[in-house]
Each structure stands twice: as C-alpha cells, then as structure tokens.
Amino acid sequence: MARKLKTYQTSLGFFDLAIAAPSMKAALEAWGADSNLFHQGAAKESDDPDIIAAAMAKPGVVLRRPVGSDGSFGERAELPTNLGGSGAKKAARKSKGSQAKQLYSRPVDKAAERKAALVYEKEQKRRERERASEEAAKQKDRERRQHAVDKAQAxxxxxxxxxxxRAAAIKAEVEALxxxxxxxxxxxDKEKERLEAALRRVRGWSTVLSRRHPRAAPSTRIGQ
Known part of the structure; x- marks a missing residue:
C-alpha cells in the first residue's frame, strides 16, 4: 500500500524548496541536506494549498522558487533579483498573510493525494532500479579493475x-667456481712447493759435483 505523502518546505541558498514525500527523512534526502533541518527549525510541513498542489502534481520532485518570493514552485527557477530589498520582505509578508485564507479556500482532494502517493512510489521504485543498475555497473567495474590488479600482482x-x-642458481655457480x-x-701451492723443492735439490747436487770435479784449466804452450 502506498504511503500517504506530505508536502515539506525549506529554504536553501537562493531558493525555497518544496517536495511531496512520505516522510521528513525522504524530504531531507531529496534536498541533499547534511543535517536535520526540521529539528533546526529551517524546514516544516507546508500547509499552503498552492504549494501542496504543486508538490502533489510532481511527487518526489524537488520544486523551487526564488527565496522570499510568493511565486509558484517549479522544477526550475530563476535566481531572485531583489535579495535583501523591501520587495522580498513585502512578498514574504504577503505570502504569510494569504496562507491562512488559502488553507480553507481549497478542499483537500483525497483522490489526488492517493494518486500522488502511487506516482511517488512508482518513481521511487524506478529510481531504486536505476541505483541498483548503477551499483551493479560500478561493482562490475570494481571487479574488472580488481581482476586486472590481481593479474598484474600474480x-x-x-x-x-x-x-x-635464477639468482640462486647464479649464486650456486659462483660459490662452486x-x-x-x-x-x-x-x-x-702444493705442486709449486714440490717443484721448488725438487729444483733446490737439483741445484744443490750440481754445486756439490762442481766442487768435487772441477774442470781442468786450458793448457798454455810456449811459443804459441
């Protein structure tokens, strides 16, 4: 069963905002508020029949009008041209003064409220499907990137x-060499020592032999 919608109103920046939503929480999410504007007194449930009618005609859509004006709400709004001037204050007083009269001048259309609630629920389901599709695409992209990271890491x-x-094999070869x-x-070292010892022995024998058997001196003949 579709939840009954209510119209909520606030002012953010240069615009007054209005939306038909099932709860304050839903309104805050749609406005992108990062704090509870209702608790702060910066947002409220609207009792203006014109605002309610405009919001119920487009449930779930954030409507705007220049801040401080009493113009109609729409999906797009021009920036206010009389910020801080007397025109904005007069318009605000006029809007407040006329709200009470308008509240009782237009009966509540229960059928329109039910239709708006159904439209809102349908729109919410469509947005949820879009968010789910976007999240699935993001998840798929994350998985693809993670797969690429895992592949590169492997x-x-x-x-x-x-x-x-290879370094271990080279190290083993170096150690073997x-x-x-x-x-x-x-x-x-051993071979050299052995050969040098043999050389010393040979030299020693040669010295002993030369001492024992000296060579005869060459003869000298007279007259030669």
Missing part, C-alpha cells in the same frame, strides 16, 4: 620467483 610475484630462482678456485690454489 605476474609480478611469478617474475619475482623466477628472478629468485669459488670453491674450485680455492681447490686449484691449494693444489697449485
């Missing part, structure tokens, strides 16, 4: 693992 991790594997180098150095 590629990075795979590359890091491959790099670590260093071990072979140390082994070769140790072998060469």
């Amino acid at each position: 590629a990075l991790e795979k590359a890091e693992q491959e790099h670590a594997k 260093e071990k072979r180098s140390r082994t070769e150095e140790a072998r060469w």
